[in-house]
Amino acid sequence: MATRIAYSPCPNDTFVFHAWAHGLVPGAPELDVTFADIDVTNGMAERGELDVLKVSYAVLPWVLDEYALLPCGGALGRGCGPLVLAREPGLDLAGRTVAVPSDRSTAYLLFRLWARTLPGGGVGEVVVMPFHEIMPAVRDGKVDAGLVIHEARFTYQEYGLHCLADMGEHWEATTGHPIPLGAIIAKRSLGADTLRRLADAARASVRMAWASPSASADYVREHAQEMAPEVAQRHIALYVNDFTEDLGPAGYEAVHTLLSEAAAQNLVPSVPREALTFL
Template identity: 80%
Template sequence: MTTSEQRSLRIAYSPCPNDTFVFDALAHGRVPGAPALDVTFADIDVTNGMAERGESDVLKVSYAVLPYVLGEYTLLPCGGALGRGCGPLVLTREAGTDLRGRTVAVPSEKSTAYLLFRLWAADTVPGGVGEIVVMPFHEIMPAVRDGKVDAGLVIHEARFTYQNYGLHKLADMGEHWEQTTGLPIPLGAIIAKRSLGAGVLGRLADAIRASVQAAWDDPAVSRPYVMEHAQEMDPAVADQHIGLYVNEFTAGLGEDGYAAVRGLLTRAAAEGLVPPLEPGALAFPR
């Protein structure tokens, strides 16, 4: 037995309901034969940085960071988040604003949301947008409302609250992606260090699939873990979150999942947004 098989695997994922739902059985030792986990909770912008520094064995990261870390990490074929009807929005103060040369606030430049936005702009904004300003997510909608920036890129719950700021939806990045590709939106990936070896990586992937299935089979068992970390989220909202982001692609990426990831990163590389993928970079070690 190798050292990596004997010790706990250091893993970092978010406290969001979809992640705690997926990993509940595995994190609590209810998957027979699975590697033990040493869990750290961190938001995705933090785990993206951890991946770039090689700071953990297993991580939940944005698909947008994959091209920067695939030398040290491999993409696991399960456990992540791809979805439909859940894309980021571009918001403006005035309906129908022309974004040519305009200032746009974004929460990160290493996120799927940002890549989708730049691909949308390349298709629909002749001459391109102007300055990109990175600011904390919670500051974006007030900044657009107050005229500090011309537009803002928002995600998640802002889809349902932007009207409270008097803002208008200029475009839905997810709709554009799905209409032009027919594929789901690649959001969060599970990656693990290649140095763990094919044996441990295979056991880990099998264990994650089993953990997902256990959560689906009896959702009530995972409820305490989900709600403990859901930051005072209403249980009904937590269930909606899980229903949106834990789906067939969580159990296994499959052909459409891998096509979505390759499509996003290939198109983004063609626009100069990320480094190009090496041939076979997404293949899982066997």
């Protein structure tokens, strides 16, 4: 039976999983792929759906009893944080409406940690909408500001918007750690041997993507919708890095710090460090 997996149609995910999804990784479990945005996969994880999921690191406190964090395949890095955008430069967010992509997203968690440093301690109403709808909503005045992720970092100027703050810059400046964004998790009930095979397959798929970047081009383009090819390439270059191949001590420490700081401010349930350990 194929392993049921869900990840986003974003270029970094299709680039990373291309080889595995197309049966090119020797000995890897066959995949049954569902494409879904991160707000959807976060909900899937909380409901215990599917075997393997790409989710926000911020959702881990609610799902680690059922799922294990795999040490590879995800998104964690530097200079790749979510942005807060508005039509007016320097807009005061006190009392303003801000659109965010999922209330369980890492982007929103980083935003909440940052917003607590603002005068008055926060913003007005927060509304959740799919990330690709946020910039048009800000541009059209449906919301006052928006928290954006993915390729929006490269395209927001096309909407006439201004960057009020970079959540990644704030995170890196205050902690020194890289920015945890998206995690790959797998059901613990699959067993230790299968979890190792899944991790090995994800790592091999990453390495094969790097070894032959052009091999995944059609798959990336097929699912990148109307994204310009150069934007897709910048997206991949930003979000696929050494941490994608292996979190390593620095990656695990970044994740633990994020969840610990959030728990200390009662934003998420507390997560013991050992709960993050693979197997």
